[in-house]
Amino acid sequence: MTRCCARNSPRAGTSWCGTASPQKPWRTPTFNSTNLFPAGTMATTLSNQSPAPSSQEETRARAIKVFMMDLWSTVPYYDAYLCQALRSENVSVHLGAITYYLDPDCFSMRGIRNRPGLLDIVGRFKLPGGLRKLLKFLESGINAAALMLRFAFSRPDVIHVQYLPMLALHLPFDFWFLRYCRWRGCKLVCTVHDLLPSDTGEKHRQIFQKLYEMMDALICHSGAVKEELFHQFQFERERIHVIPHGPFFYDFPLVSPEEARRKLGIGADECLVLWQGIIRPYKGVEFLLEAWKLVQQAGVHAHLLVAGTGDPSLLASIQEKVNALGLNNAVDLRFEFAPSEEMLSYYQAADIVVYPYKTVTTSGALMTGVTQGKAIVATSLPPFRELLQDGQNALLCNYGDAPQLTAALLKLIQNPSLRNQLASEAAALNLGEQMWQQIAQQTAACYGAVL
Numbered sequence: 001m002t003r004c005c006a007r008n009s010p011r012a013g014t015s016w017c018g019t020a021s022p023q024k025p026w027r028t029p030t031f032n033s034t035n036l037f038p039a040g041t042m043a044t045t046l047s048n049q050s051p052a053p054s055s056q057e058e059t060r061a062r063a064i065k066v067f068m069m070d071l072w073s074t075v076p077y078y079d080a081y082l083c084q085a086l087r088s089e090n091v092s093v094h095l096g097a098i099t100y101y102l103d104p105d106c107f108s109m110r111g112i113r114n115r116p117g118l119l120d121i122v123g124r125f126k127l128p129g130g131l132r133k134l135l136k137f138l139e140s141g142i143n144a145a146a147l148m149l150r151f152a153f154s155r156p157d158v159i160h161v162q163y164l165p166m167l168a169l170h171l172p173f174d175f176w177f178l179r180y181c182r183w184r185g186c187k188l189v190c191t192v193h194d195l196l197p198s199d200t201g202e203k204h205r206q207i208f209q210k211l212y213e214m215m216d217a218l219i220c221h222s223g224a225v226k227e228e229l230f231h232q233f234q235f236e237r238e239r240i241h242v243i244p245h246g247p248f249f250y251d252f253p254l255v256s257p258e259e260a261r262r263k264l265g266i267g268a269d270e271c272l273v274l275w276q277g278i279i280r281p282y283k284g285v286e287f288l289l290e291a292w293k294l295v296q297q298a299g300v301h302a303h304l305l306v307a308g309t310g311d312p313s314l315l316a317s318i319q320e321k322v323n324a325l326g327l328n329n330a331v332d333l334r335f336e337f338a339p340s341e342e343m344l345s346y347y348q349a350a351d352i353v354v355y356p357y358k359t360v361t362t363s364g365a366l367m368t369g370v371t372q373g374k375a376i377v378a379t380s381l382p383p384f385r386e387l388l389q390d391g392q393n394a395l396l397c398n399y400g401d402a403p404q405l406t407a408a409l410l411k412l413i414q415n416p417s418l419r420n421q422l423a424s425e426a427a428a429l430n431l432g433e434q435m436w437q438q439i440a441q442q443t444a445a446c447y448g449a450v451l
Contacts, residue, residue, distance in 0.1 A: 063092040064447050067147075067156040067186075071116055071140040073123060074163035075193060076100035076107070077248045078364065084110045085246075085433075085440035091447065094156065096147065098139065099123030101132070102337045117143025117150075137166070144177045151184050158447050161190040161215075167207055168197045178214055187450040191219040194361045195228055199281045209233055216450040219443070221245040221362040224382030241446045245362045246439050247371040247431040249340055260349035264305070264332075271302040271413045274350035274374075276343065277365040279310030279335075284356035284379065284399060285318055291356075291405040293325045295413070298406075302413045307334040307346050347372040351419055352412050357381060358399045373427030375419040377408045393425035 066086070070079050076097060083093045095114045100106045101123040107114045114120070119142055122135045159181045164174040178188060190211065196204050212218060212229070217239045220226050226242050229235045258268075266272050273292075279285060285306060292304050304327075306318070315335045322331050338346070347353065353369040355378040362383060369376055370387065376394040378384050388394035395408040412419050 063090050064158060064444065064451065065092050065156040066094065066158045066160050066447060067181075068093055068095045068097070068160050068162065069164075070095075070097040070162035071143055072136050072163065072165050073097045073100045073114075074165055076103065078191075078193075078246075079114075079162060080107050080110045080112055081246055081248065081436055082439065082443065083107075083112045085436040086443065087111075088437065089440045089444040091440075091444050096143070098136070098143075101126065103340065116140075118146035119143055140166075141173060144173065148177065148180050151181065151186070155181070155184045155186055157451055158187045158189055160447075161188065163193065164211070167211060168200070168204055170204075170207060175210070175214075182214070187216045187447075188214055189217045189219065189446060189450060190215045192221075192225060192229065192361065195225065195232070215239075217241060217446055219243050219446060222383040222386050224386065225361055241442065241449075243439055243442045243446070244435070245364065245367055246436045247367040248364055249344055249368055250371045250432045252340060252344055254348055255341075255345050257348045260345040263345060264349050266303060266349055269301060271300070271351045272349055273302060273304045273352045273354055273409065273413070274307065274346055275305070275354050275356075276307045276346055276368075277363075279306075279308045279314060279318070281314065282358045282360075284358055286321055287358070287400060287402065288354060288356045288405070289318070289321050289325060289327065289331070290402045291409065292327060292331065294402060294406040295409050296327065296330050298410055300410065300413050302330075302409075304331045305334065305346060305350070306331065307338060307343070309335055309337050344372070347374060350374055351416075352377060352409070354409070355379065355384070356397075356399065356405060357384075360384065367431065370426050370429055371431045373423050375412050375422040376426060377405070377412065387429075393422055393429070395422070 068079060068083060070076070073079070079095060079097055083095050086093050095107065095112055096116050097107070097114045098116045098120050099114065104124065116139075119139050122132060122139050127135065159178065161178075166174050182188060192212075196202075196208055212233050212235050215235075218229060218235060219241045220229060221242070221244055223242055226237065226240045229240055230237050255263075261268070261272070264272070275285060275288060277283060288304075288306075295302060309315070315333075319333060322328060322333065347368065351374075353372075353374045353376055355363065355366050355369070355376065357363070357379050360381050360383050366376075366378065366384065366387070376388065378388055378394055378396055379399040380390070380396040381399075384396070388396060390396040395411065397404040397408050412422070
């Protein structure tokens with residue numbers, strides 16, 4: 001069963017700090033840092049962060065001015081939650097991001113005002129993908145020029161780069177902008193959401209090596225990625241800050257699981273397995289379908305929901321694989337962008353969420369699954385293992401091993417008590433607003449370290 005939508009999703013003034021009134025009530029879960037990240041490098045990341053050296057006290061006496069750079073709104077939810085949290089850390093943030101076209105209220109509902117430069121037009125309209133990218137390119141060029149003029153009179157202390165989409169096109173404009181900012185005396189910090197653009201192999205290594213070498217500091221979300229930055233890009237460990245990826249959507253009111261399942265047409269006795277996110281080759285949907293064929297052959301009463309959008313050719317390939325495997329009655333493909341409330345209803349309806357990734361630098365989708373307190377099956381990748389423990393709060397398997405993934409899924413489908421146990425352990429991590437406050441503290445310390 002397939003629902004298709006032609007919309008594609010991109011990856012999630014003069015004043016330095018813009019705010020707006022929230023538009024809806026939020027839930028605020030509690031946070032227990034002693035239970036967070038029980039294994040691996042992340043176990044001590046939040047609780048044992050070194051304080052800023054005393055030599056930085058004078059710098060921190062005034063608000064640090066930060067330009068948060070994501071001119072195409074590639075990671076809008078990350079931008080929004082981080083900027084919201086930084087307001088309590090003596091950091092004045094100017095969010096340089098256009099309106100997110102799939103969720104225009106993404107920033108304002110969290111009290112954040114986005115100011116990309118001179119223009120914020122493209123994101124306010126639903127446009128064909130190719131035309132939207134072209135107009136984003138033109139708009140970001142105009143905005144970068146306007147920002148350079150503004151910085152000539154009032155520069156930020158730090159440029160915090162989130163995403164530079166034009167790097168993958170091997171265009172020099174982002175480098176020109178960053179060099180100008182450095183010439184103006186700005187420090188450069190970059191969050192490494194992906195070591196290299198996903199599913200591109202080594203094609204862009206040289207240009208990203210150049211980017212990382214420009215930075216005064218890098219932020220990554222796991223110790224495993226820190227080691228890759230050191231070994232693959234020869235970036236000094238001392239200038240790499242491991243700061244966890246925060247959760248999204250923990251602050252939304254939720255529908256009951258019963259209501260969510262009723263809306264999806266899922267019976268009370270049927271086990272629902274969910275894959276949700278932006279669909280990309282490295283995220284393993286086709287691998288999951290191979291395992292799901294084996295699950296169906298076991299004769300269990302279970303249904304798979306794949307919810308997300310991506311490149312039309314990849315979506316067509318997935319549909320063809322579902323047809324070839326004879327899974328049309330066992331798989332629901334919802335190829336469309338789901339508003340936050342609808343997306344969360346998928347999680348509420350699900351008994352199991354699955355992350356069969358081939359590789360990963362970080363995963364906002366995983367953090368959502370953990371926050372929602374669901375039984376998790378994931379591939380045994382180093383960044384995942386810093387949060388997930390096999391048999392304690394998740395079941396882990398090796399990518400490409402369809403029988404092993406099948407066994408993990410069947411184990412949970414056939415054992416509701418184990419599902420509840422893993423879900424409870426995931427929920428006990430208590431990821432929420434207070435985690436973002438810890439992240440903001442560490443991010444502010446990173447800014448202080450480069451100033």
